[in-house]
Amino acid sequence: MRPYLLRIFVTALLFSLPFITNSIPKNVPPSQSVWFVASQSDKGLLYLDPLAKNDVGHLVSVPEACNPNDPQYKKFVAENFGEGQSYNIFFRGSFVGTAVFNQDKEQQESNLVADSGKRTLIPAGLSGLASTEAPRSRADRSRAVTPSEEVVAMRIAKESFKNVGVPNSLLPKITVDKLERTYLLPSRQPSLVGSFSIDISEQEGLIHSLFLIATKRGSKYHADLVWSKISRGETDNEKMQLVDHADMFGDGQDEVVVDIWYYENYSYRVYRREKNSSKWQQIFETGILGCE
Secondary structure, eight states: OOHHHHHHHHHHHHHSOOOOOTOSSBBOOGGGGGEEEEOTTTTTTTEEEEEEEEOSSSSOOOOTTHHHHHHHHHHHHHHSSSSTTTEEEETEEEEEEEEOOOOOOHHHHSSOOOTTOOOOOOTOOOEEEEEEBOOOOOOOOBOOOOOOHHHHHHHHHHHHHHHOOGGGGGGOOOOOOOOEEOOTTTOOOOOEEEEEEEEETTTTTTEEEEEEEEEEEEEEEEEEEEEOOOOSGGGGGHHHHHEEEEEESSSSSOOOEEEEEOSSSSEEEEEEEESSSOOOOEEEEEEBBSSO
C-alpha cells in the first residue's frame, strides 16, 4: 500500500480513539523519547511518520499502522497524538522549533500532522526529525556543496560503482540525486552525504543506486559508508537517501537516518559510527512501510 493510504488508515484510527490532552510530557529525557520523520507542506503543516522509540539507549520499533485494531498500536497513538501534544523539530542536528498536533487539521489533511504556525522549519523537498525529546542548542553548519566538492563526491561515487561491478561504459551516466555538506558529531571535520544513480531504464527500467558518507581527513575526503544497489529490473530498483541526522541518544554523537525506497513501499534505517572508528554501522531498521 502506498504511504498516503497508510496515513489514511492512521487518520481513521485517530478519530476512533479518546484523545488524552498532553498525554505525555512535552519534553522527555533522551532515554524515553519517540522519534518521527518530519516533512513540511507549503501550508506550514508538518507530516509525521513514526520512526522509533529510544529505549534506554537502544532504538526499538513502534507499532505499525497496517493493523489499526492492534491494541499496542492504539496505545501508541493515544500516547503520542493527543490534542495539544507538542513535538520538538530538528533539522540537520539543530533544534529549529516546535509544532503542535492539531486534530482539526488532521481531518482536513488525512495525515498525521503537527501545526508549526505557518513557520518554515524544514526546507521544501527535504526531511527532518521530530521528537518528544527536550531540545538542545546546536548551530546548523550544513550547506550546499561547492563545485569542487561535487567533483570529489562524483569521483568517490565512480570508484564505488566500479567496485560493485558497474562497467566503465556506464560511469558517465552517473547523476547526483542529492548531495550536501554537513558535520556529523563528534567529528569537527565536514562530511559529504550523497545519493547517486545510473539510469539505464531503456534496459527494462534498470536504475543502479548508491549512497555514501565521505568525511574529510587531512586534505582529502574518505568514504566511511557506501551502500549500493545494482538493479536487475524495474521492480528490483531501490534508492537510499538522507532523511536527517541528529544526536538521538543525547551522548554527543550523531545518528544518520536514511530512507530506502522500493518499487511500491519504503523503510527507514539508522546508522551510527562504530566505537573508536570512522566507519558507520546499521543500528536500526523499520519493517517495510506502506502496507500491502
